[in-house]
Amino acid sequence: MRHLHWFRNDLRLKDNPAIASHTAADSLLCVYLMPKPRPWCNLVGVGAQRERFLRESLQDLHQQLVERGQALMVLEGSPELVLPDLVARFAITEVSTTFTPGSYERKTLAYLDEKLTVPLQVHRGNSLFEQPDLPFELEDLPKVFSPFRRAAEKLNVRGPSPSPEALPPPPAAQFDAIPPADTSKPTMLPLPGGRAAGLRRLRQFVFDDRSITQYKETRNCLDALDGSSTLSPWLANGNLSVREVAHEVFRFEREDLSNESTYWLFFELLWREFFHWRAVVDDAQMFKIGGSSGKIRGNTFDPRNFARWCAGDTNFPLVNALMRQLVATGWMSNRGRQIAASCLINELKVDWRFGAAFFEKHLIDYDVGSNYGNWQYIAGVGGDPRGGRHFNIDKQAGQWDPQGIFTAKWDGDRPSQPHYVIDAADWPIGEGH
Numbered sequence: 001m002r003h004l005h006w007f008r009n010d011l012r013l014k015d016n017p018a019i020a021s022h023t024a025a026d027s028l029l030c031v032y033l034m035p036k037p038r039p040w041c042n043l044v045g046v047g048a049q050r051e052r053f054l055r056e057s058l059q060d061l062h063q064q065l066v067e068r069g070q071a072l073m074v075l076e077g078s079p080e081l082v083l084p085d086l087v088a089r090f091a092i093t094e095v096s097t098t099f100t101p102g103s104y105e106r107k108t109l110a111y112l113d114e115k116l117t118v119p120l121q122v123h124r125g126n127s128l129f130e131q132p133d134l135p136f137e138l139e140d141l142p143k144v145f146s147p148f149r150r151a152a153e154k155l156n157v158r159g160p161s162p163s164p165e166a167l168p169p170p171p172a173a174q175f176d177a178i179p180p181a182d183t184s185k186p187t188m189l190p191l192p193g194g195r196a197a198g199l200r201r202l203r204q205f206v207f208d209d210r211s212i213t214q215y216k217e218t219r220n221c222l223d224a225l226d227g228s229s230t231l232s233p234w235l236a237n238g239n240l241s242v243r244e245v246a247h248e249v250f251r252f253e254r255e256d257l258s259n260e261s262t263y264w265l266f267f268e269l270l271w272r273e274f275f276h277w278r279a280v281v282d283d284a285q286m287f288k289i290g291g292s293s294g295k296i297r298g299n300t301f302d303p304r305n306f307a308r309w310c311a312g313d314t315n316f317p318l319v320n321a322l323m324r325q326l327v328a329t330g331w332m333s334n335r336g337r338q339i340a341a342s343c344l345i346n347e348l349k350v351d352w353r354f355g356a357a358f359f360e361k362h363l364i365d366y367d368v369g370s371n372y373g374n375w376q377y378i379a380g381v382g383g384d385p386r387g388g389r390h391f392n393i394d395k396q397a398g399q400w401d402p403q404g405i406f407t408a409k410w411d412g413d414r415p416s417q418p419h420y421v422i423d424a425a426d427w428p429i430g431e432g433h
Contacts, residue, residue, distance in 0.1 A: 002171065003094045004029040004086060006079065007072070008238075009126060009367075010098040011061045012195050015160035015241035018096040018123035019167070028168040029090055030065055031073045032058060033082060047362035049330025052181035053193040057237045059178050060194025068167045071175040080111050090171045093118055098238075099125035101279035102368045103287065126238050128157050128246060128273045141281050143292065144385045148274045149267070160244040189224050189329040191233060191364065198234030202245060205229050206252050215261040219268075220335040222322070222406045228333055229265060232365035235272070242269060272370055278383065279369035286372050289351060291381030297345075297352070305348040309340075310358055312410075318397040319343045321410035328410075330364035335400060341378040342391040352379035 003025040010016050011032075022028045035046055035054075046054070062072040075082055083095065095112075099122050113120050124130050131138065135151045142148040185192060191201075206212045211227070218227025234240040246269055253262050282292040290296050308314050312323035322336040332340065337359070344355040356375040360366050373382055380388020401407055 001025045001094065002027045002029075002090060002092050003096065003168070004031060004083070004090070004092045006083060006095065006097040007032040007061070008098055009100050009236065010238040011057045012239055012241065013061075013064050013068075014163040014195075015244055016098070016123075016238075017161060018098050018121070020161060020164060021096060021121065021123065022168060023164050023166070025094075025168045027171045028070065029073065029086065029092065029171055029173065030070055031075065031083075031086065032061075033079055034074065034076050036076075036078070045361055047327070047330060048181070048183040049186065049328075050362060050364050050366060052183045052185065053191065053233055053330060053364040054237065055178060055181045056193030056197075057195075057239055058193075059180075060196055060239070062178060064163075064195065065167070068164065069169055070167045071170050072178070073170075073173065073175055074178050079108055080115065083112060084115055084117075087116060087118055090173065094121065095119070096121040096123060098123050100368070101125075101276060103284040105368075106283065125276075126235065126242050127276050128152075128242055128269060129155060133158075134277070138277065138281050141277055143278075144383045145271060145274050146385075148277075149270050152270055152273060153266075157243055157246050157250075159247055160241050186329045188325070189331055191224075191230065191331070193233070193237065193239070193364075195234070195239040198231070198239040201229075201234070202231060202240065202248055205231070206248055207256075210256070212249070212252060212262050212265055213257055213259060216264040217261065219264070220333065220400060222325075222333050222336050222400055224329075224331055224333065229268075230331070232367075232370075233331070236363075236365040236367040236370075242272065245269065272367070274383070275367075275369035275373035277369075278373055286368075286376070287353065289353065289381070291376040291379065292383070293376075293381045295381050297379060297381065300349065301351050301354060302349065306344075306350050306354055309344050309348055309350070309355070314343065314348070316343055316347070316393045317404075317407045317411065318393060318401060321401075321407040324410045326359070326362050330362055332363070335396075337374065338378060338389065339391050339393060339396050341375055342389060343393060345379050345388075346390045347393070352376070352381070 003022045005018055005022060005028065007030065013019055058072065058074055065072050087095065095116060095118060109122060133155060221227035224230050231245060235242055246266060249262060249265055278292065279286055285292055309323065312320035314320055319340055322332055322340045326332045341355055344350050345352050352375050356372050359371055376382025377384045378389050
């Protein structure tokens with residue numbers, strides 16, 4: 001039995017059921033395909049910090065595999081072309097991957113299922129629950145969060161499965177070194193990719209600093225390490241399992257303290273879960289202007305307004321600071337994302353999907369469900385029962401940056417920004433992701 005595993009957003013060995021399924025194989029080829037720019041425009045691709053975090057995650061995963069007699073083959077190219085070629089070249093008898101939502105991702109799996117001459121096994125993705133665990137059928141999935149949360153928080157979160165102690169050897173093949181990214185870690189937020197760094201941050205936030213005990217009060221801080229858990233990049237890349245994080249929270253509550261803040265981190269994991277399953281249900285509808293609701297907003301596309309927003313050059317200093325932070329570090333707080341999105345949608349009157357695509361390019365914690373689901377929420381075409389959110393930016397600045405420290409930091413430093421020249425004809429957003 002000669003198996004192949006196609007890594008996607010599951011860059012870990014612990015709690016990875018696909019990897020566990022290959023332990024009895026005669027050989028195992030582990031493959032990762034670098035993401036390519038989306039076909040509809042040259043802005044959606046992988047930003048400098050997102051690529052840097054990803055490459056560090058791949059290097060860390062490669063080291064985990066080496067310790068078990070394995071290696072990681074990192075290739076360029078589309079899975080529709082590369083995987084059938086690898087199956088033929090190495091006489092593979094079974095291919096596996098992990099599930100991730102998204103309409104392009106679904107179409108790719110459907111194509112491979114038909115094209116490959118060997119079985120394709122799709123295993124559970126990085127979610128708290130499996131589909132049969134949910135207390136409703138997918139077609140009956142709530143459209144808003146609260147009823148989903150009330151049902152889901154009562155469910156049992158299964159424990160993470162252990163890492164395999166050993167893996168079958170790789171076939172005789174050339175495994176090139178994974179080149180580092182061209183960009184270094186930003187001094188403002190030097191978050192390294194990889195499982196080891198994710199485990200350190202999880203331990204620090206929950207057990208060492210006990211920051212989780214004040215999480216509900218601090219989670220809206222605009223600077224990353226001032227209050228946010230900042231676990232989302234490692235969850236998005238699959239360095240950490242969401243079940244692993246949830247059970248560390250549960251352990252802290254058993255052994256140390258359980259309060260509203262410790263629950264609130266689990267509450268945020270439930271939000272992530274909600275967007276995951278909504279992305280599965282909504283499929284291509286998730287990327288249409290009317291979102292999952294089907295409502296059509298009057299927003300259009302103004303290239304100048306969009307370019308100013310991307311470059312942090314609007315009439316709103318706080319929004320400018322947030323956008324510069326995003327491009328320089330690949331990260332923005334949840335509160336900051338809401339403010340920046342509201343500005344683009346409500347003040348600049350730009351179609352929300354352009355902002356979601358720009359976030360997709362730059363966020364080191366990019367997750368298709370959470371990103372597009374949150375943008376829909378602000379635009380009023382998704383899961384917000386109030387029909388969208390319009391933030392008073394001056395009020396938000398007074399509440400979350402009352403002394404202007406955050407704004408001054410990013411205005412004073414003025415990190416160099418890409419010069420965005422936007423031609424609406426180059427950005428035909430279609431139905432798919």
